[in-house]
Amino acid sequence: MKSIRKLIIAIGVGVSLLTSCQKLDIKPTNILTDDVIFGGEGGVNSYLADVYRKLPIEDFTYRPTGRDGRWGFNLHHEWEHFWNAGSATGEMVGPYGGMDIGGGCAYWPYSDIRAVNYLIETLPKYSANFTGNRVNEILGEAYFLRAYYYFALAKRYGGVPIITSVQNYPEQSIEELQVHRSKEDEVWEFIGKDLDQAYSMMPETSLRARANKYVAAALKSRAMLYAGSIAKYGSVNFVDGDAKAQGYVGIPADKAAAYFQQAWDAAKLLDGHYSLYQKNPDKELNYADLFLDHDSPENILVRDYSITSNTAHSWDATFSPRFMTADALSRAYPTLEFVQRFVQLPVTNADGTPRRFDNLADLKQGLEPRLLATVYFPGATLRGRQFDMQRGIYPTFSGTAAAEVAKQPDQRNRIVASDPNTLYQGLPVIGQTGIRPPGSSDEVSRTGFYVRKYIDYKKPQNECGLFQSTQSWIEFRYAEILLNRAEAATELGKADDALFCLNQLRSRAGATVMSMADVTIDNVRNERCKELAFENHYWWDIRRWRIADQLLDNARFRGLMPYYVLNEKKYIFLNEPEVFERNYFFDKKFYYEPIPGGELGKNPNLYPNNPNY
């Protein structure tokens, strides 16, 4: 018995020893290797698809503070698009308790940059698999992508480590991998250089949602404009500290003009290759459509979404009231301050009494079409339903608007309600979309306005639910390029060129054209804030102009509250604080985000941290 057992063991050991010498050098079946990825166009496309997906495009789903400890990009199952930068800064008021986004979300995408560097290093080894100039063209695209990542870093942190090759551990020592921060202007210069290279290597056209040489030029005009204004305004309004003294944040003022010139030159490259969207002679509809038309000649780079690939977003469901959508709720609303960038609304008579309107919709009469296509006013219609918002009903109203608003709330002779179905003498008090008193549920307007930009008004109501919106995000559109160029031109003293750009935009918008005397930096900026509203530009703009600490200095924003005056059967509009009366304060240190704490722990060469952190 014992000997049989020994025999079995001996045979077993013998067999396994013999078979173990087989070579196991077979290709893994579950991962793609370099020769597959770089074996041709298809492999590279799938590699780049992942890079584009992770690209820090601040689209519908971008959440500036991140969520659940993750960066704010590409969040899984993200539908609450009202947690956006605009609604923390006074373009809108939203769910943020105030200006809560200054610290950012610890974005630090060096693993994604590594993927691009890997492509740049590896692709040339497989050049035999590509025809003609394709290798160069793909490399150019990679330079654009790398610049895009560094742009997202530079505008947040100033100077960061510049990594241009693939790092390897343990082949390289820890000390070698702890790369020092570069100075802020070195990072902007690096971005410019990568984009120049991208521009020279890439073709004129590209697949949809992919970059071509003009996309690189578009990014360059944006990035160099940022660098120019940081040099010019950041050297006047800044926070002192070691990082500032050593150049990790801040750019010497004398470099501003060169950056503005680069921004202008880059913007000029797009001349004649893209044009403003003007398909519809109705200027209001035209402006609304430009954000919905799949084939707009204004689009330079878009990001697409689809229901089948589980990438659809929820813009329609989260920026209009539930009355007009299939589910969800809205929580971010344009402020009166934003609307007043266009016009002082004629709601008060010369004697200070509120002007009486026969219909809610009469307020919209004669306003700039672009404004009406950006914001839903009281009385506007969406999917066959009217924005019937009211703050309440006055049985009678006398006196001036200002005196009425200054009264304590309990001394105001008005009827308010938190339930849209509440009636007063048979009339709805606030309407289905109307403004509820403080303390009610947060799902209808706090300011009397709703966002219209990007709202797909042609979509049937039952298809306006969560994860059912597929309109593209337009990351670069020609209007921005004209604004970049106009701003750079104004900074460089070329007012005539700025005027030429601005008037193209203004005539498309249905606004009156400007004259040379109107071309001041304040007007150019205001035009930018109007044209690019709710497109996640405003926060970065007021930051780089270094005016955020003045604009958001314990700021409280206002709304325009419609009321029905019962005995006169008229409507009035009162300029009142938005319902939540939130306070927005920008601490000067927020001109830069703090270097993420976890990274500081890993790499002491990232010190000094940005000032005041």
Add this chain to the structure above:
Amino acid sequence: MKRLVSKILLGITLLAGSACTKIDNYDGPNASFEGKLVDATTGGNFQTSTGSVRVRLEQISWSDTPSPQDIPSKFDGTFKDSKLFKGKYRITPIGGAFWPIYEPVEMDINGKSSHDFELTPYVVIKNLTSTLNGNELTLNFNIDAPVTAGMPGVIDVQPYVNTTELVGAGASIYDYSDLMKVTLNKDWAALTDADKNMTLKIPGLLPGRTFYVRVGVRLNDSFKSSNFSEIIEVKVP
């Protein structure tokens, strides 16, 4: 079988017993640090409020690049932290409306340590008087700057009114305080005599209450903090 189980149990016990021989011999945070922030112009304590002056500690005996920890100053200009690890610290008061301190103090904190810091405010509020006329409070005061060269601009001047002695920025009644703000946005040299000798009126104080009132002048430096006057008590009959 039983012997096997008891052998395994013995093994586990031995392993568990020997795993715990090392004792955490690092002292707990049993050192304390306290002190006063002294106003160099008056010799009294530096007047402050919430979210303003703090004493920044960096434990350089622990790391070359230590994460800073801050002790917020109390309203009366004192500070104390009794849960610190002993060691060598670099200490800098920051955050308030005073001339920055470029040479931080480096000292050992061990047991009960203390240190006072002398701060030079940007602006001093002098001769604050208050008169109550019915329910309207009038405040008169002058503002002065000990050092004017290179001084940050003056953003605004405002009263702070609260119903408790904790009164200052972030601890005041909006309608009596922020709404009474006088915006200047001027450099010191551009201030007029009227700007420097100011009268603020606060109407509509609720009768039968006691209010605590002070005045703040906000400066446009890195922190946008304010210099504060002393707190005065106002009883509205």
